[in-house]
Amino acid sequence: MKLKIAIAQMAIALGQPEVNQATVKKYAQQAAAAEADVLVLPEMWSTGYAFEQLTTIADQGGARSQGFLSEIARQYQLNIVGGSVATQQGTSYYNTMYVVDDQGQRVSSYHKAHLFGLMAEEQYLAAGEQINTFTLAGVPAAGVICYDIRFPEWLRTMMAQGPQQILYVVAEWPIQRIAQWQILLQARAIENQTFVVAANRVGHDANNQFGGRSLVIDPLGQIIQQADDNDEALLVVTIDTADEQAVRGQIPVFHDRRPALYD
């Protein structure tokens, strides 16, 4: 099955959801014009890492973000992996991914499970506890957020419940470790025999320059297409899920696993 995927490698205006919504709309329009099936946004696309303002800008229950994503999904007939946004659930704050289909229906929500100490996430946010698997545009998939990719066991937990044919990754990955971003993602693709579709932001905030290099990787770990490290871009890539089935058929790592040895 062929799937056309558009990744919005965008800069993010710190603490300004309306400005960022306008940017996302622009990319949704371009993705629709390119006849993409799926649009993928970066981590914290709505506000960036504006943690000091969380109490005023976090989305209560995620309602505003889900409403916005549903609206553009319907308007532009796009399935959307909605990056992530800061949400408030009860008295806790989370880094939350929403995925909506092209009818505007939510197909999953996920709170980032591994909080990133170098950006002080754990001082402000609570960590998620649940995996994130879903079917989008007819393709079984999983989704994780940024630092999560350094925990192959967490991704394996999701991928082993599959077969998931695509691993979606959304990030605000700094430029100084951008080589690691690429290597980690290629390894996750190879070991899980999956396509990896990864969206990173560009631009900067007070403390970080972000490194772009959004990319799509095939199940052999080869980069199909990659954006550069500096510029905003809409990366449009067509994948064929038959490629994943061929790789999985050759080396049956999921069948050959011995989970009893690992825990």
Ligand SMILES: O=C(O)CCC(=O)C(=O)O
């Ligand atoms: O693991 C890294 O180097 C970057 C992680 C990160 O920036 C994040 O999780 O927000």
